[in-house]
Amino acid sequence: xxxxxxxxxxxxxxxxxxxxxxxxxAWRYPMAGNEIQYGASLTVRESQMAVFVNxxxxxxxxxxxxxxxxxQTLPVLTYLKNWDKLFQSPFxxxxxxxxTRQQLDRRWGTTQPVTIRDKDFGAVRLRxxxxxxxxxxxxxxxxxAVSGTTARYTxxxxxxxxxxxxxxxxxxAVAQSGVPFLDLAANQVEFxxxxxxxxxxxxxxxxxxxxxxTVQNLSLPEDLQKILDQKIGMGMVGGDMGxxxxxxxxxxxxxxxxxxxxxxxxxxxAGDAMGLGAGVALGQMMAQQLSxxxxxxxxxxxxxxxxxxxxxxDEVMATLERLADLKTKGILTEDEFASxxxxxxxxxx
Numbered sequence: 001x002x003x004x005x006x007x008x009x010x011x012x013x014x015x016x017x018x019x020x021x022x023x024x025x026a027w028r029y030p031m032a033g034n035e036i037q038y039g040a041s042l043t044v045r046e047s048q049m050a051v052f053v054n055x056x057x058x059x060x061x062x063x064x065x066x067x068x069x070x071x072q073t074l075p076v077l078t079y080l081k082n083w084d085k086l087f088q089s090p091f092x093x094x095x096x097x098x099x100t101r102q103q104l105d106r107r108w109g110t111t112q113p114v115t116i117r118d119k120d121f122g123a124v125r126l127r128x129x130x131x132x133x134x135x136x137x138x139x140x141x142x143x144x145a146v147s148g149t150t151a152r153y154t155x156x157x158x159x160x161x162x163x164x165x166x167x168x169x170x171x172x173a174v175a176q177s178g179v180p181f182l183d184l185a186a187n188q189v190e191f192x193x194x195x196x197x198x199x200x201x202x203x204x205x206x207x208x209x210x211x212x213x214t215v216q217n218l219s220l221p222e223d224l225q226k227i228l229d230q231k232i233g234m235g236m237v238g239g240d241m242g243x244x245x246x247x248x249x250x251x252x253x254x255x256x257x258x259x260x261x262x263x264x265x266x267x268x269x270a271g272d273a274m275g276l277g278a279g280v281a282l283g284q285m286m287a288q289q290l291s292x293x294x295x296x297x298x299x300x301x302x303x304x305x306x307x308x309x310x311x312x313x314d315e316v317m318a319t320l321e322r323l324a325d326l327k328t329k330g331i332l333t334e335d336e337f338a339s340x341x342x343x344x345x346x347x348x349x
Contacts (some may be wrong), residue, residue, distance in 0.1 A: 009029050010034045011034065011036070011037040011040075011090050012034050012035065012036045012037060012040060013036055013039075013040045013041065014041050014043070015029060015036070015040060015041065015042045015043070015050070015069075015095055016042070016043040016045075016306055017045075017048065017050075017097035019048075019099060021152070021154075022136040023103070023154050023156065023163050024152055024153070024154050025098065025099055025103070025136060025142075025153050025154060025155060025157075025158070026096055026097070026098050026099075026142070026143065026147040026149065026150065026152070026153040027096065027097045027098075027151070027152050028094065028095070028097075028149070028151045029094075029095040029096070029097065029131070030149070030150070030151075031092070031094065031095075033050060034207070035091060035092050035266060036090060036091055036092070036093060036095075037255045038069070038070065038087070038089060038090060038091065039068055039069060039070060039088075040068075040069045041053035041066065041067070041068060041069075041071055042048075042062060042066070042067040042068075043061050043062050043066050043067075044063060044065055044066075044067075044097075045064060046064045047064075047099060047100050047101035048097055048098065048099060048100060048177065049061060049063055049064075049098045049100055049139040050062040050095060050096070050097050050098070050139075051095070051096045051097075051098065051099070051139050051140060051143055052074065052076075052093045052094070052095055053093065053094040053095075053096065053143070053248060054080045054081065054093050054094075055080075055117075057080060057146045058140050058144060059074070059077040059080055059093070059254065060073075060074050060075065060076045060077055061077040061139060062234075063139055063254065070089055071083055071085060074116055075083075077093060078161070079090075080314075094149075096139075098136050098139040098142065098143075099136065099139070100136045102133045102134065102135045102211050103134060103135065103155050104133045105133070105135060106131060106132050106134070106155065106159065106162065107163075108129065108130060108131065108132060108162075108163045108166040108167065109128065109129030109130070109163075110126070110127050110128055110129065110170070112129075112345055113125030113127050113172075113220075113336050114126050114128075114167065114170050114171060115170050115193065116170075116174045116175075116181075117175065118174075118180055118181045120180045120182060121181060122218060122330055123180060125220065125221065126174070126181070126218065126219075126220065126244045127168075127218070127219045127220070128170065128215060128217065128218050128219075129193065129215075129216055129217055130213065130214045130215040130216045130217070131213075131214050131216070132162075132166065132196075132210065132211075132213045132214070133210075133211045133212045134162070134203060134208050134209060134210050135208065135209050135211060136207060136208060136209075136213055137207060137208060137209035138207035139207065140207070141206070141207035141208060142198060142207030142208065143207075145205070145206055145207060146158070146206055146207065153326050160185060161206075162203070162208075162312045163205065165202040166195070166213075167197055168199075168202070169195065169198040169199045169202065170195065171190070172198040173191065173194040173195040173197075173198045173199075174194075176197070176198060177190065177191060179191070181209075181218075182222075184218060186205060188215040188216075188218060189215075191215050191218070192214050192215040193213075194249075195213050195215065196212065196213040197211055197282050199213070200226075201307040201348050209236050211218070220249055276312075285296070290291075304328060316344050316345070316347065319344055320341060320344060323337055323340055323341065323344075
């Protein structure tokens with residue numbers, strides 16, 4: 001019976017891999033109980049590596065080229081099997097091929113906003129996405145750390161782990177760059193470089209080389225983007241609170257006119273104009289116009305300054321609440337808030 005098994009057994013004399021499936025990183029040569037012929041030919045193509053494994057231990061590693069398998073070309077395997085120099089018999093060994101070409105256009109992105117520290121805004125929640133490319137750099141390490149005895153290991157098997165590495169180092173890349181968010185968003189190439197440098201060591205621990213990283217978009221969540229737009233608007237008027245209120249009022253008037261023209265009345269003006277203190281500014285403007293009308297009708301001269309300078313306690317409190325909200329969101333500094341608070345308290349009637 002043992003003789004029949006020996007006769008039926010085929011001896012492998014050519015070992016090669018033509019990569020019939022795109023996206024395969026590691027592939028085990030199908031031995032099916034067969035043995036490798038002594039002196040067999042091993043072909044490792046460009047962008048490939050081959051690894052011989054004996055009883056779970058990595059033996060010899062081959063780069064691109066054509067080899068005749070003998071005790072001279074398999075020194076580690078020869079040592080592990082205790083072959084003498086006259087060995088010329090078929091032998092068993094697991095053979096794994098690895099693709100070392102770049103795996104391109106692998107996608108990464110934040111499923112949820114990532115909180116980072118920023119020079120301008122303090123803590124912000126950042127969204128980002130892009131792509132990256134990598135390759136197998138150390139076939140022996142990749143085999144022992146990742147692919148193991150799997151018959152076929154693909155890029156899809158790795159995607160989740162590698163995306164996690166990219167996102168894990170997103171905050172590190174921002175911190176290392178030392179660049180504020182506004183400048184970072186305008187220079188995505190530099191940020192991509194920082195992200196690659198921060199993430200590459202994690203890839204190397206798996207036997208991989210991170211070849212390139214691109215950042216296609218950096219953005220803030222919608223609520224923070226609105227605050228940023230308001231801060232930009234305040235910057236346009238030089239940080240002057242009075243001018244900023246006028247700016248907000250000007251932004252609200254078209255909405256009010258649109259609502260009035262469509263039959264909605266003036267009910268929308270309260271929400272639009274009151275935002276960020278604009279309602280108080282609008283109220284003061286209307287009070288000034290009313291006092292001027294009273295003067296023309298024979299009213300006392302003292303009525304005008306009183307109307308312009310005085311405010312009811314509820315108006316002051318409402319304005320203070322709005323200003324406090326601006327300070328909390330980072331639009332006003334502590335000093336600016338204190339200054340405006342002092343001004344408002346003087347206007348109490």
